Amino acid sequence: MKLFSSFLKELKIASRGFYFYVELFMAVLIVAIFLFAVPDNFSNKTSEYLFLDMPEQASGVYLKRVADEDIDGKVENVKIKVGEKEMKASLYTTKDKDIYLLDSREEIKYVADKERELAAVITMESNGKLAYDYYLQGYESNRFKNLLKILHVESSETLESAMNNQEVRPLTTSSSQSLSDKENMIPVVLVFNGALMGLFIIAAYIFLDRQEGVIKAYALTPSPVWHYLLSKIGVIMVTSIASSFIVLLPIMKFKPDYLLLLVLLMSTAFFSSSLGLVIASFYKDIMEAFGAIYIFMMGMIIPTIAYLIPSWNPVFIKFIPSYYMLEGFKAVVLGNNDWPYVLTLSGGFLVSGFVLFILSTSRYKRTLLG
Template sequence: MKLFSSFVKELKIASRGFYFYIEIFMALLILAIFLFAVPDNFSSKTTEYLYLDMPSAASEVYLETIQEETIDGQVESVTLDIDEQEKEGVLYTTEDTEFYILNSQEDARYMAEEEQEISAIIAMNDDGTLDYTYYLQGYESDKYKNLLEILHVEPNENVQEIVDNQEVIALSTNVETLSDKESILPTVLVFNGALMGLFIIAAYIFLDRQEGVIKAYAVTPSPVWQYLMSKIGVLMVTTLVSSYLVVIPLMQLQPDYLLMLVLLVTTAFFASSLGLLIASFYSNIMQAFGGLYVIMMLMIVPSVAFFIPSWNPAWVSFIPSYPMMEGFRSILLGNNDWPYVLTVSGIFLVVGSALFALSNYRYKKTLLG
């Protein structure tokens, strides 16, 4: 009962302060962005700038071939800003690419050198074959360069025939996926919930030190762990409210909200305990900022692997935010992968408990500091 009354007291105090509403405001802001600004799936179209260095008759045949691949056969006249001049061009839009046809070789070179765009010159040799000149930026991989060298060796019809005859075996045919918008949510849940809690709980501690609350608490008969746990309880409440505020309007009934509750509580407990431990080594938020910044930057690294599967070294999986994001993705999919989520939650609970015990030991010694 003492712990509950301490938690209620801390919740009332926190509700009068600024930090309590940061996560709520961020959740509302994120929800508004997702509802009104983020599309369900992002466009992956590339933009290419081409100059056709060939007779007009051959150019017309080439452009007719591109037009056959365009959406509804549409061709659009456009005005491009090239070297501080407005120049006319033609736009062909296919499902994957936007082709801008330029009027000179100099314009194509300018778009590559100054605008860092994909640019090429397609010329016709005396024997009627096409010659492709690509302008590269210098950071392309050897694999990409080799692909450009062999891309036009074989006619497209032969390449397409080889692709069509290639046997493809699906290892799984019942794979559930999230839309591009929904795929961002696991990262949002980790950073707006658990990792924001890491920073905010440290801010709470330093604010109490500054206002003399901790010194006053030190002379009361209540144990230190109750004071720390009540702070964690406040962060758990704000994490749960802000997370459900974002997820429910976007995902409706698809996620397993009970599993989500378990993972949110355990990850918030882990992050808050880590924040308490870090704060115990510093006297104010400015001193602690460097340590908090390093930890949060480290936690951001797995998000790169999360969105770029081709870059996923084994060591990234040992960073706590990685299993957090994987757990939330599983929950949002609603695929009933409760063994993984409960295992991850159990690990965060155990590690969080160890961090909390260490924090309690530290604060017993430094509470008046």
């Protein structure tokens, strides 16, 4: 009962301060951006720059085939600015790429150098076959280079037919759901605005209490230190839950499993807040602690890169807690009732947070007044 009373008192005090509303404001801002600025799916359209080094009759046949794939069947004469140069080009727009036809090989080389885009020169050999000279950047994989070598060995119709006739076997027989590009970004938001922000904000609360003398006044009360620390964590949990629901409800509506979300949010917020307490216990003010907190948060960002770019997935990111936060929140957002996995993750964060909380309690018994 004393703990609950202490929590209510901390919640009341926190609601009068700036930090309490940081997460809530960020949640509202994120919702506005997602609803009005972020499309459901991002465009994967690429740009290609070509020069046809062949007789006019042959180039006319080639361009007719390109025009057939154009969205409106019309070529558009445009001017493109590349580096410090302005070039004339003919633009063909298909559903998955913009094809710019330039006037010389030198322009192709310049574009490849300045724009870092796919650029090629197409020539006609003596036997009437087309040859493709691609200008690469030097960092392409061997797989990509080999693909370019075989891409034009057969006609595009033959390649497409072969791809369509390939047998695809699913790795699992269970029904799977997919997320749009917008929805796929939600777990990242939940990790940082809903879970990891507590790492910074709880440290700010501690240093603010020291500065205003609240801690010295608290030391005169009979309440134990862990009551004070757990009450602070409780405030972080409330703001994390509130900000996460503000983000999810307008965007995902009732697709996620909100009960599972509540469990995972509480455990991850408890873990990150306890980690924040441990870090803050080694410093006297927020300015001294900022560097360490910043380093920890930057480290937590690394799994996000692998999440957004699946082809980059080094082994070491599996030792970073935010990797499992992302996986857990994605399972929740999918709403696929993966209770065992999410509960296992929540239990892991709860146990880890409890260990960190015991360590922080031990340290604050000695340093809280320092």
